[in-house]
Amino acid sequence: MNELRDLYQEVILDHRKKPRNFRPMEDADSQAEGHNPLCGDQITIFLKVRNGVIEDVSFQGDGCAISMASASLMTEVLKGKTPQEAEDLFGKFHDLVTDNGTHRGEGASLGKLEVLAGVKEFPMRVKCATLAWHTLHAALEHKNQVVTTE
Amino acid sequence: MTIGNIATKVPTAGRLFDIEQVRADFPILQQHVHGKPLVYLDNAATAQKPRQVIESIGHYYQWDNANIHRAVHQLSERATQAYEAARNKVQRFINAAQREEIVFVRGTTEAINLVAQSFGRNRLQAGDEILLSHMEHHSNIVPWQLLCEQTGAVLKVVPINDAGELLLDEYEKLLSPRTRLVTMVHASNALGTISPVREIIELAHAQGVPVLLDGAQAVPHMPVDVQELDCDFYAFSAHKMVGPTGIGVLYGKREWLEAMPPYQGGGDMILSVSFDKTLYNDPPYKFEAGTPHIAGAIGLGAAVDYLEALGMENVAIYEQELSAYAAEVLAQIPGLRFIGTAQEKVGVLSFALEGVHPHDIGTILDHEGIAIRTGHHCAQPVMDRFGVPATARASFALYNTKAEVDALAAGIRRVRELLG
Numbered sequence: 001m002n003e004l005r006d007l008y009q010e011v012i013l014d015h016r017k018k019p020r021n022f023r024p025m026e027d028a029d030s031q032a033e034g035h036n037p038l039c040g041d042q043i044t045i046f047l048k049v050r051n052g053v054i055e056d057v058s059f060q061g062d063g064c065a066i067s068m069a070s071a072s073l074m075t076e077v078l079k080g081k082t083p084q085e086a087e088d089l090f091g092k093f094h095d096l097v098t099d100n101g102t103h104r105g106e107g108a109s110l111g112k113l114e115v116l117a118g119v120k121e122f123p124m125r126v127k128c129a130t131l132a133w134h135t136l137h138a139a140l141e142h143k144n145q146v147v148t149t150e
Numbered sequence: 151m152t153i154g155n156i157a158t159k160v161p162t163a164g165r166l167f168d169i170e171q172v173r174a175d176f177p178i179l180q181q182h183v184h185g186k187p188l189v190y191l192d193n194a195a196t197a198q199k200p201r202q203v204i205e206s207i208g209h210y211y212q213w214d215n216a217n218i219h220r221a222v223h224q225l226s227e228r229a230t231q232a233y234e235a236a237r238n239k240v241q242r243f244i245n246a247a248q249r250e251e252i253v254f255v256r257g258t259t260e261a262i263n264l265v266a267q268s269f270g271r272n273r274l275q276a277g278d279e280i281l282l283s284h285m286e287h288h289s290n291i292v293p294w295q296l297l298c299e300q301t302g303a304v305l306k307v308v309p310i311n312d313a314g315e316l317l318l319d320e321y322e323k324l325l326s327p328r329t330r331l332v333t334m335v336h337a338s339n340a341l342g343t344i345s346p347v348r349e350i351i352e353l354a355h356a357q358g359v360p361v362l363l364d365g366a367q368a369v370p371h372m373p374v375d376v377q378e379l380d381c382d383f384y385a386f387s388a389h390k391m392v393g394p395t396g397i398g399v400l401y402g403k404r405e406w407l408e409a410m411p412p413y414q415g416g417g418d419m420i421l422s423v424s425f426d427k428t429l430y431n432d433p434p435y436k437f438e439a440g441t442p443h444i445a446g447a448i449g450l451g452a453a454v455d456y457l458e459a460l461g462m463e464n465v466a467i468y469e470q471e472l473s474a475y476a477a478e479v480l481a482q483i484p485g486l487r488f489i490g491t492a493q494e495k496v497g498v499l500s501f502a503l504e505g506v507h508p509h510d511i512g513t514i515l516d517h518e519g520i521a522i523r524t525g526h527h528c529a530q531p532v533m534d535r536f537g538v539p540a541t542a543r544a545s546f547a548l549y550n551t552k553a554e555v556d557a558l559a560a561g562i563r564r565v566r567e568l569l570g
Contacts, residue, residue: 003517004513004514008514008568008569039509039524039539039540040538041507041509041539042539065506065507065510
């Protein structure tokens with residue numbers, strides 16, 4: 001039961017109920033769609049990059065508590081970061097939720113994203129936690145195809 | 151070969167069979183998951199196996215392992231005998247007229263692909279129509295889409311109502327002189343709905359149209375008699391009926407199987423081969439190319455023995471009672487909505503919990519030791535029909551109990567506590 005509490009922490013439940021930056025963006029520079037065909041989760045990430053930094057990021061979608069909270073938290077930490085810093089953060093976040101021992105150097109700190117550390121005890125849920133990040137990656141690369149977790 | 155004692159009918163105290171004795175036959179049910187007794191309610195995905203099935207497979211590999219139909223030695227003789235005995239058991243189980251009408255395949259999916267390619271490919275042409283329902287499993291959609299790409303035929307989808315029941319009058323309207331085949335689920339894996347198969351078949355036959363039934367979710371839960379149904383093809387898998395994975399059955403009427411070309415080449419499907427001409431074997435061997443899943447077929451035979459000892463009528467009554475109880479108990483949970491409320495159902499309860507994604511339900515229930523399925527159940531068109539991306543699904547087998555249903559209900563209340 002402790003593991004469950006770690007997974008569904010108050011912060012996660014709060015973000016699920018009141019997702020931050022949950023809106024479409026009319027003047028986005030790029031957007032990408034992510035899809036987890038196994039659970040039916042769908043997410044769209046909107047991105048505005050100006051002067052080399054992420055000026056605004058938002059999302060819309062429908063999914064489980066983990067995928068929605070992860071997306072919400074992600075949009076909160078990305079503003080003001082460079083695309084490279086965002087990619088580095090994705091790497092570190094991936095390590096966090098998969099309990100991967102590799103340390104991907106210093107740089108951007110995970111900060112509030114660490115509330116998702118409980119996911120590592122639930123390997124089946126890693127895809128939920130990383131869907132938003134995979135989709136962000138596609139948006140940064142200006143890829144137009146739909147991202148899937150499969 | 152002896153396969154141990156099978157739990158027998160105990161017609162006392164209103165009980166159809168001794169459920170505790172049945173449960174004792176399934177070693178996997180004796181374990182704990184996350185410190186809680188395992189409550190396995192993902193039977194529509196695959197059912198657990200009784201000791202008798204597991205032992206029959208072990209016996210084959212330990213004592214009789216040899217290839218079949220080829221050698222003259224003792225082991226091959228025994229293996230052949232056991233493999234063909236399994237065919238007889240399946241014939242009896244679904245009451246096929248002849249043993250030659252039972253083709254061993256890998257499972258329901260391969261059975262459907264076999265019919266699509268072997269029956270459909272030569273017979274269908276551009277503009278021909280294949281009729282199926284809105285609640286088909288992907289495996290009874292995609293093989294036909296492949297066939298349509300190859301032949302120019304088109305799929306026609308019979309709609310369902312909000313309860314998840316096939317609209318028979320719409321079906322009747324869609325049946326046309328262009329219809330070449332009706333392929334329909336007998337019992338839906340996502341909704342539990344039992345299709346009105348007798349009417350479906352009668353209406354199709356009145357127009358000379360053959361019918362394939364996807365029986366994957368029907369055979370484990372009710373008596374099935376292919377002669378009484380008068381279906382032309384019937385497909386099902388062993389692993390959903392307490393048998394092993396990787397083996398299943400295509401039943402086909404003899405005259406169809408005779409007329410169909412082989413599906414795959416090699417091994418038992420030939421009589422003689424020269425570089426000029428190959429003579430094909432008769433059904434069912436014409437469709438069993440290569441070394442088959444001998445152990446699987448033997449395990450399937452043991453599963454048939456097991457189910458027959460309990461009696462499929464009894465299994466059906468027991469599971470119906472259990473799922474009626476579950477529907478009643480779960481209906482009392484605030485915010486719970488059933489997806490699929492047909493009058494005629496097998497023990498499949500698909501549901502949505504207001505404000506909670508099925509995956510979160512699945513994870514929390516797992517921590518209570520309860521295994522259910524969450525997702526689209528390989529039936530995305532049905533999910534679209536009901537406007538949900540996924541559902542949580544509890545599905546029952548003959549070894550489940552009311553106490554397990556109570557555990558499920560308590561688990562769902564726990565989900566509410568945690569996620570609000």
